[in-house]
Amino acid sequence: GENVEQHPSTLSVQEGDSAVIKCTYSDSASNYFPWYKQELGKGPQLIIDIRSNVGEKKDQRIAVTLNKTAKHFSLHITETQPEDSAVYFCAASIGSGYSTLTFGKGTMLLVSP
Amino acid sequence: DTAVSQTPKYLVTQMGNDKSIKCEQNLGHDTMYWYKQDSKKFLKIMFSYNNKELIINETVPNRFSPKSPDKAHLNLHINSLELGDSAVYFCASSLRRTANEKLFFGSGTQLSVL
Numbered sequence: 472g473e474n475v476e477q478h479p480s481t482l483s484v485q486e487g488d489s490a491v492i493k494c495t496y497s498d499s500a501s502n503y504f505p506w507y508k509q510e511l512g513k514g515p516q517l518i519i520d521i522r523s524n525v526g527e528k529k530d531q532r533i534a535v536t537l538n539k540t541a542k543h544f545s546l547h548i549t550e551t552q553p554e555d556s557a558v559y560f561c562a563a564s565i566g567s568g569y570s571t572l573t574f575g576k577g578t579m580l581l582v583s584p
Numbered sequence: 585d586t587a588v589s590q591t592p593k594y595l596v597t598q599m600g601n602d603k604s605i606k607c608e609q610n611l612g613h614d615t616m617y618w619y620k621q622d623s624k625k626f627l628k629i630m631f632s633y634n635n636k637e638l639i640i641n642e643t644v645p646n647r648f649s650p651k652s653p654d655k656a657h658l659n660l661h662i663n664s665l666e667l668g669d670s671a672v673y674f675c676a677s678s679l680r681r682t683a684n685e686k687l688f689f690g691s692g693t694q695l696s697v698l
Contacts, residue, residue, distance in 0.1 A: 503684035514588070514674050514689025515627070522684070558625055564683035571640060572683050574627040 473498040475563050477575025485583055490551050492578045494561035495543040501563040504537060504544045505572070509558045518559075519546070551582045587611050590675045590690035597665055598698055605660045605693045607675030613688070615639075615681040616658040618650060619674040621692070627674075633658055634681040662695075670697045 474497040484490050496504075505520035521528045521535045521544065528535050532551075537544040544563075548555055561575040590607040597603055609616060617640075618630040632640035633652045647663045658675060672692045678685035 505686070507687075509625075512691070514676070514691050515687070516689065517686045520686075560627060570683040571629050571632070571642075572687070577625040577627075579625075 473501060473563055473565075473573040475561060475573050475575040477561050477578060479578060480576065481579045481581070483581045483583065484551050486551060486553060488551055488582075490548045490555070490580055490582075492546045492559055492561065492580070493543060494545070494563075494575050495541075496563040496573075497542070498563070498565070499539075499542065500565050503564045504535070505562050506533075506535060506546050507560045507562065507574075509560065509577075511557075515560060548580075551580075553582050553584055556580055556582045586690075588675055588677055588688050588690040590673075590693055592693060593691065594694050594696075596696045596698065599665055599667060601665050602661070602663045603665060603695070604662070605673055605675075605695075607658045607660070607690060609656055609675075609677040609688070611677055611679075611688060612656075613677040613679050614655060615678045615685070616652065616655070617676040617678075617687070618658065618660050619676060619689075621672040621674060623671070631658075631660075632681070639681060665695075665697045667697050670695055 477494045502523035507515035508518045509515040534547045558577045562572040564572045588609045615634045617632045631650045636652045652658045675690040676687045
C-alpha cells in the first residue's frame with residue numbers, strides 16, 4: 472500500500488518568515504495530494520490540494536508543488552502569522568474507487584511573534 | 585450550524601466498559617468515516633460507509649462496531665475497552681466515496697481508558 476513520509480516533524484519560525492513542509496510518497500499510481508491543517512482541539516481542515524496533472528498550485532500565502540518523477544510534494548507558507556501555528560498533514564491517494572487517503576505523520580508548525 | 589458533529593467531546597471510562605460515540609453530518613454527503621488519531625497525532629482510517637453500506641474496514645479489532653442508521657449518521661460502538669484504545673476519534677464525511685474528495689472532519693472525541 473501507499474506510504475507517505477513527512478518532514479520535519481516540528482518546525483519553528485519567526486512571524487513573517489516562510490515555512491516549507493515536505494512529503495514523499497511510494498505509490499507511483501497516486502494522483503491526489505491534499506494538505507490538512509489541524510488547530511488545537513479541532514479536526515483537520517483541508518487547506519489546499521493538488522492533482523498529478525498540475526505541478527504547482529497557489530492560494531494566497533500558501534502554495535503546493537508536486538514532483539511526480541521524484542514522488543515528492545511540498546507545502547510552502549509565506550509571510551507566516553501566529554494563526555498559522557497548527558499541525559499540518561500531507562496525504563496521498565490514487566483518488567478513485569475504494570482507495571483511501573494515506574496521511575503523513577504531521578508537522579507541528581509554531582510561528583513566534 | 586456545525587457540518588459534522590460528534591458527541592461526546594470527552595469520554596473517560598474504565599477498562600472493560602462498553603461505550604459509544606455518535607456522529608451526524610448535515611452536508612448531504614454520501615460517505616462517512618471514522619479515523620483514529622493516536623498520541624503522536626498519526627491519523628489512521630478505521631471505517632468508511634457509503635449510503636449506509638460498509639465499504640472500508642481497515643483491520644480494526646471486532647470490538648469496534650460501526651453502525652449507520654442512515655447516510656447522515658455514523659456511530660461507533662466499542663466493547664470491552666482497553667488501555668490502547670485511548671486516542672482521539674474523528675468522524676468525517678465526503679460528498680462521494682472516491683479518495684480525491686474533500687474530507688470534512690468533526691471536532692473529535694477524546695477517549696481516555698483508565
